[in-house]
Amino acid sequence: MGFQERKRKILKILEKTESMDVQEMADELGISAITIRRDLQQLAAEELLIRTHGGAMKAPPQHPFTAFADKEQVASARKKYIGKRAAALVKPGDTIFMDCGSTVFTMCPHLKNITPLRIITNSLPVAAAFMDAAGIQVNLIGGEIDKERKAIHGDRAIAHIKSYHAAKAFVGTDGLSAKRGLTAISEKEAGITTAMAGSADHIYLLCDSSKIGKDSYLKFAPLSLITALVTDQELSAAQAATLRTKKVNFI
């Protein structure tokens, strides 16, 4: 087993275990500790992991767009569940909007087999997720890239969205309550969400239960905007009831 092969195995191990010490690795791979050290040194130089005394730690996500994707591999079970449920609403032949939230992103793996499909998105990770998906056409919204969110926002993006129409829009929010409706942290995201909602027939809001009942600072849309709320099973009965009085549909 050469270096390349070990390198891959080491990174694979770290993917799962977060961290590991030299001797453990040496035993695991049946190779001397000093060689493992050399390997770790090289890998650390490539910034594929972080060297510690006596071992190594998983590197923080860093790659351009896939970083986001990797991060979401450890998305909470709640988000994953929502992603799956939301994806079930999509049918072959649909045209859909997807915004740039991490919850919406969890739909991606579940969408890959729904073909043909046309996705209009401002999210670079979403676009990246479908680069290898035959039968899925991605329309990326243009404009200035917001590196923080790995997405595109702004007036141009909104104009771009408005020139399209889709059957369904899948959007996220930072907060949702019966009293204040939908709230966001940033006007940028709120603008995109509103635009997508305006150009779609059905608007599905993906929102895990931890955000329900909480308000962020910018109130940008009423509950009546959305066709249905896709959330997880940990939503309390009381909260569900309150929202139902506002005629919110649940998935």
Add this chain to the structure above:
Amino acid sequence: MGFQERKRKILKILEKTESMDVQEMADELGISAITIRRDLQQLAAEELLIRTHGGAMKAPPQHPFTAFADKEQVASARKKYIGKRAAALVKPGDTIFMDCGSTVFTMCPHLKNITPLRIITNSLPVAAAFMDAAGIQVNLIGGEIDKERKAIHGDRAIAHIKSYHAAKAFVGTDGLSAKRGLTAISEKEAGITTAMAGSADHIYLLCDSSKIGKDSYLKFAPLSLITALVTDQELSAAQAATLRTKKVNFI
């Protein structure tokens, strides 16, 4: 059994086993180890597998956009040279267009320290390359993603480009000759190139010497379109002279 046949078998074996050493392969295919090495060398050059000491490994699944980036790490010395020279034309504060060719992409690493900088591009790998570059604002052209080229083409993209203006445009081409001017393989790319050229003051064509004197099938622009040609040092004196008669400037 010829090379093509072995090549297929080697890749087939690696599909299953992930990795294998030279001697094993030699035994398996009944051929000498040195020939296997030569085969592996070629396959590695095509990036169909990864060469290791003593064997080979299956090529890793290529990441969405960075795949392109990785590939270019082994870009020919010629292309790298061109990328460096072209990047030297960019000054802090500039707004530039960059198209989606692999030659243009080689400019990226050299641009990271030229800040502030504003880049308008239809290339996803270019956008990805600057995700971590503070001080560089990327404007991504919107529209349908062409997965093959990892770029965005089409009427919407062209309209997007036309709404901007930049001091400099860096574009590529598939062929260039004194007789036929600039030629391309695809109308998609030609449209983008033309649009960028139309919205920029100075148009720099990046083109390695192997493409000079050759024509692709679509003739899309005259040599007079470009401000200067950025190429490598392997360009023959005769070719240079011919182009100079057409008033082409060299960098």
Add this chain to the structure above:
DNA sequence: TCAATAACGATCAAATATAATCATTTTTAT
């Protein structure tokens, strides 16, 4: 703080793989 322990880096030697060169065979073109 200090000593004990463990990890680290540098250097060396052995094993192995590779590149380079040349000879042989096979294929291709004329």
Add this chain to the structure above:
DNA sequence: ATAAAAATGATTATATTTGATCGTTATTGA
């Protein structure tokens, strides 16, 4: 049919990888 070109195999010199030793440095616990 013959020469030229390409592919293959063998041999040798070079380069790489690996593991061991030893002196140095960092961490841990009293």
